[in-house]
Amino acid sequence: MNLTELYERMVTIRIVETRLQELCFKGEAGDLHFSKGQEAISVGVCAALRQSDHIVTHHRTIAHEIAKGSALRPLIAEVLGKATGINGGLAGEMHINNPAIRHTFSFQLVGTCVPVATGLAYALRYYKKTDDVVAVFFGDACTSNGQFHEAMNIAKIKRVPLLLVCENNGLAGNVRKEYYLPTETVAERMCGYGIKAETIDGNDVSLVQARTREVVELYVRPESKPLLLEMNTTRLCCHKQGQGDIRSKEEIAKLAERDPLLLTEQKLGITQQQKEKLWSKIEMEFERILQDVQKDAWPTWNPD
Amino acid sequence: MGLSKDPWFRNRLIRDAMYQAVYNRMKVDDSIYIMGEGSHMKIHFDSPQIEKEFPDRFITLPISEDANTNFAVGMALAGVKPIVDVITADFLYRTMDSICNTVAKSNFVSEPKTIVIRAEFLTAGPTTGQRPESLFTHIPGLNVVIPSNPVDARGLMATALEEKGATLFFEDRMIEDATTSREDMLPSGLIYDSIPFGKAKIRRRGHKVTVLSYALTLRMLDVLFAKENLEYELIDLRSIYPVDYKLISESVSRTGALLIVEPDVTYAGVGAEIAAKISEMCFEKLAHPVKRLGAPRITIPASRSLHDLMLPSEKRILEVAEELSK
Numbered sequence: 366m367n368l369t370e371l372y373e374r375m376v377t378i379r380i381v382e383t384r385l386q387e388l389c390f391k392g393e394a395g396d397l398h399f400s401k402g403q404e405a406i407s408v409g410v411c412a413a414l415r416q417s418d419h420i421v422t423h424h425r426t427i428a429h430e431i432a433k434g435s436a437l438r439p440l441i442a443e444v445l446g447k448a449t450g451i452n453g454g455l456a457g458e459m460h461i462n463n464p465a466i467r468h469t470f471s472f473q474l475v476g477t478c479v480p481v482a483t484g485l486a487y488a489l490r491y492y493k494k495t496d497d498v499v500a501v502f503f504g505d506a507c508t509s510n511g512q513f514h515e516a517m518n519i520a521k522i523k524r525v526p527l528l529l530v531c532e533n534n535g536l537a538g539n540v541r542k543e544y545y546l547p548t549e550t551v552a553e554r555m556c557g558y559g560i561k562a563e564t565i566d567g568n569d570v571s572l573v574q575a576r577t578r579e580v581v582e583l584y585v586r587p588e589s590k591p592l593l594l595e596m597n598t599t600r601l602c603c604h605k606q607g608q609g610d611i612r613s614k615e616e617i618a619k620l621a622e623r624d625p626l627l628l629t630e631q632k633l634g635i636t637q638q639q640k641e642k643l644w645s646k647i648e649m650e651f652e653r654i655l656q657d658v659q660k661d662a663w664p665t666w667n668p669d
Numbered sequence: 670m671g672l673s674k675d676p677w678f679r680n681r682l683i684r685d686a687m688y689q690a691v692y693n694r695m696k697v698d699d700s701i702y703i704m705g706e707g708s709h710m711k712i713h714f715d716s717p718q719i720e721k722e723f724p725d726r727f728i729t730l731p732i733s734e735d736a737n738t739n740f741a742v743g744m745a746l747a748g749v750k751p752i753v754d755v756i757t758a759d760f761l762y763r764t765m766d767s768i769c770n771t772v773a774k775s776n777f778v779s780e781p782k783t784i785v786i787r788a789e790f791l792t793a794g795p796t797t798g799q800r801p802e803s804l805f806t807h808i809p810g811l812n813v814v815i816p817s818n819p820v821d822a823r824g825l826m827a828t829a830l831e832e833k834g835a836t837l838f839f840e841d842r843m844i845e846d847a848t849t850s851r852e853d854m855l856p857s858g859l860i861y862d863s864i865p866f867g868k869a870k871i872r873r874r875g876h877k878v879t880v881l882s883y884a885l886t887l888r889m890l891d892v893l894f895a896k897e898n899l900e901y902e903l904i905d906l907r908s909i910y911p912v913d914y915k916l917i918s919e920s921v922s923r924t925g926a927l928l929i930v931e932p933d934v935t936y937a938g939v940g941a942e943i944a945a946k947i948s949e950m951c952f953e954k955l956a957h958p959v960k961r962l963g964a965p966r967i968t969i970p971a972s973r974s975l976h977d978l979m980l981p982s983e984k985r986i987l988e989v990a991e992e993l994s995k
Contacts, residue, residue, distance in 0.1 A: 421743075456778035469746050470775060477771055480736035484743025491725070492700070492749055515736030522731070 366412040371570045372629045373643065374412075375404040378428045379626060380647050381437065382602075384655070385427070385444055389606040394444050397458050400428035402568075402601030405625035406532050407432035409573025410500055413581060419489070419499045421482035422471040424459040429502055433468045438654050448664040455664065469499075476512030478503055479529070483516045483591075486525035490589050498526040498585050500577075505595075506537030508554060509545040517558040520591040528577070528585050529560075529593035532567065534600040539611045552595045560591050567596025568625040571632070599623050682846045686819035686855050687787075687838070688716035690826035691752065695723055701830060702744065704728035705737055705754030705787075734760050738767035738786065742775055745782040750830060758788040758839065759799045772835045773810030781833045785826075789840040790885075790932075794971035800933040800964075805837045806910040806942070812866050814908040815839040817887040818853035821907055824864030831863065841884040841932070848892050867911035871920070875902035877994040878926040881917060881943065883909060885932040886963070886980065893983055901928075901990055909939045917943070918950045925956040926993040930986060935963035957993050962986060 366374070382401060388394040400407065403425075411420065411432040422429040430440055435451070443450025444458050451463050459473035469485060472478045482501035489497050507513050508531070520527050531551050535542045548554055552562035561584070565576055573596060585592050599620040603610040610617070621627070630640065695701045703712065703719070704727065712720045712727055719727065730737045734755055741751035755761055761768070764786075772784055792798040805813045814829065814836060816822035822840070829836040872887070873894055882890055883906040890903055902920050906912065921927050927947055929940035944959040962981040969979060 452778050460774065460778045462775075462779045464779075470779070472771065472775075474766065474770055477739055477767070480739035480767075481743040481746070481771065483736075484740035485746050486743070487728075487740070488744040488747035488749050492702070492744070493747055512736055512739065515731070515733035516740070518731050518733065519736060519740060523728075 366574065368571055368629065368633055371408055371412060371574065372626070372633060372635075373647075374408045374432060375570065375626055375629065376644060377437075377647055378404045378408070378431045380644065380651055381431065381441070382427055384648075384651050385441075386606060388445070395446065395457055396605060397427070397444065398425040398605045399602045400425050400600075402599040402620065402624055403532055403534060404428055404432075405570035405573055405629075406530065406567045406596045406598060407502065409570045410502075410528075410530055410577045413574045413577035414500060415497070417467060417495070417497050419467045419469045419485060419497060421469055421478045421485060421499060421501045423475065423478050423503055423507070424471070424473045425504075426461050426471040427458060429471070430461055430463065430468050433463075433466045435463060435466055435468065437651070438658065441651075441654055442658045442661055445658060446663065447658055447661040449658065449661045453664050475504070475507050476510030479507065479513050480516035480519065483520045483523070483525055483527055486520075486527040487523050490526055496526075496586055498528060498581055500528040500530055502530045502532060504537070505531055505533040505535065505542065505551050506540075506545055507531075508551050509537065517555070517560060517591075521558045521560055524589050525591060526585050526589045527591040528581055529591060531593060531595040533595050533597050536600060536604070538604045539608060541611065550595060552593060555593050560593060562593035562595060564595040564597065567598035568623050568628055570625055570629055598625075682819045682849050682854070683816060683822045683840055683844060684715055684842075686822040687816075687826045687840060688719065689855065690823040690830070692716060692719055694827065694830045695719065695726065698750070698830070699726075700748055701750045701752065702726045702728060703752045703754060704730055704741060704744075705756065706730055706732045706734065707756065711754060711756065734763035735767050738764045739771050741784060742767070742771050745784055750783040750785075752785040752787055752830075755786060755788045757797060758790050758801055759796045761786075761788055761801050768805070768811070768835075768837075769808050773808050776810050776834055783830065783832055784835045785829045785838055786835065787838045787840070789842045791842055792969060792976050795968045798969035802837070802839055802909060803933055803938045806939060810835060811910065812836040812908060813839070813910045814866060815841060815884040816907060817841070817844065817884050817891075817905050818849060819855045820853050821864060821870070821905070823855060824862055825866070825907065827863035828866055832866065836866075839884070843885045843932075844888045848888055850891070864907065866908040867913050869907055869913035869916045870905045871902065871916070872905050873901065873903035875900040876924060877901055878928055878990050879904060879917070879920040879924045880928045880930060880990060881906065882930040883907065883932070886930045889980075889983075890930060890986070893986070897987070899990070901994075906939075912943060912946075914946060914950065917947060921947055921951045922954045925954055927955070927959045928990055928993055929959065929961045929963075930981065931961065931963035932980065933963055934966050935961050936966045938963065960989055960993060962989060
């Protein structure tokens with residue numbers, strides 16, 4: 366994708382999440398977790414993957430679903446709990462699975478996505494015998510969890526084509542990293558498993574796309590080995606809807622200077638008029654879909 | 670009802686039968702994989718044929734039960750039918766999260782996939798002798814089966830490998846091979862006969878009391894009732910979820926009494942659930958309240974001399990059954 370296309374996809378995520386947040390406050394959407402400020406990672410990584418490559422994600426998953434190329438209508442319907450949603454309204458935001466676009470699964474519990482992605486990558490290479498890879502997204506807080514470490518063991522020993530994408534926002538929910546991260550970086554922890562790792566700026570969408578493509582095409586895919594990209598980023602929203610934020614307004618305002626959308630606008634040299642035109646196009650698209658989805662049926666079922 | 674001296678050589682017949690079903694299916698279905706910690710070792714001992722013929726389809730994983738089950742879910746997402754060998758039932762506590770949160774829930778929010786989780790009961794002490802089967806019957810999305818004999822073991826495993834969903838498959842290694850009746854032995858050859866889940870089996874016809882059990886205690890009762898030539902109706906649950914309430918309620922309607930003998934702790938166990946349900950379904954037909962016998966809510970001790978005290982004695986079972994038949 367070129368930078369304009371990457372920007373447009375990031376804006377789409379930002380607008381969808383902002384509008385869904387408003388619906389949350391009105392009680393129309395459930396318990397949602399957003400990626401505001403982290404959009405460059407999902408968009409850059411997914412743009413670097415082949416369409417046939419898989420992603421496995423965590424609970425903050427609307428961004429990944431859009432980044433992998435989901436249609437907005439079934440996504441919005443799923444988040445609103447409608448029968449027309451991606452998973453018939455049964456999955457909600459935190460368990461979205463959309464095999465058609467190879468957003469293969471997402472898991473609410475921190476850590477689960479990593480061993481599942483490891484098993485998926487193993488089966489793709491050694492059972493299906495394809496050369497597809499799996500990119501698994503998780504936060505830096507996930508590296509506190511035993512599931513992460515058990516999976517690293519297996520991923521290295523079993524030689525699986527797995528790209529580990531660590532979205533490092535320095536927060537575990539509403540807790541700062543001095544409470545859970547014993548090292549300066551997540552990348553340095555990987556030497557214990559003999560897994561290659563590097564740290565990059567996760568708010569630079571071009572860099573994310575370019576570096577992901579390099580490591581996937583030169584290492585993960587051809588060598589069938591795991592590799593971790595630690596992407597430093599800024600979460601500009603609270604952990605989840607209705608929660609406060611441990612950070613002050615000033616601190617968040619300072620972080621917002623590194624908002625990936627802002628950085629991309631500067632790089633593109635986009636004018637205010639061009640920006641407004643694009644944003645209002647996507648906002649109108651969202652409103653059109655929302656009004657449509659609100660008329661959709663609720664799921665029904667027979668519990669027996 | 671003493672236990673065999675060496676648990677390693679106990680219940681080989683049920684294990685062989687289970688692996689025969691696995692082997693038969695692996696021959697025709699290349700998506701079936703066996704995985705788990707030490708699965709290489711287990712296959713080597715239990716079913717060397719599988720190791721020889723399908724070396725690529727069993728995966729030895731580290732001692733990381735929770736990640737191993739999640740790994741299996743990942744493989745299932747690519748179309749594999751995994752059999753996860755957790756080895757000892759006590760180890761299932763290590764993988765409760767991946768079973769209850771990952772396996773059961775992912776099958777709910779997407780197209781259900783076949784996953785078999787296999788574990789066995791031992792009696793070696795506090796954390797190598799527990800029976801956690803009833804816990805899993807409480808979790809939506811899991812089938813729980815425990816065969817009492819080789820024919821059922823093969824048939825139920827065949828079903829587990831076809832079932833669109835997850836199955837906890839328990840082997841009761843406390844059952845003694847020597848007590849296996851001729852009709853429960855496997856006929857030779859590659860016979861493939863599946864037994865559906867939720868179908869209990871009347872082991873013994875009778876008109877006085879319905880006696881319900883599974884696995885170890887079922888086998889005990891089978892032997893005991895044959896020896897004493899007693900006219901109790903003996904039912905083997907075979908799967909503790911789903912439960913065959915149709916067959917049980919029909920039997921209870923005929924006999925007017927129900928005794929549940931379970932090899933597990935009775936408190937909040939499978940028997941408690943069935944007792945409540947049957948009391949609701951057959952209240953008018955019951956001449957006595959439903960009775961339960963099983964293990965006390967006590968940790969299983971290491972000393973063999975105490976193990977027999979964990980389960981109700983033959984004498985106690987016969988006393989209660991006699992009371993109910995009045």
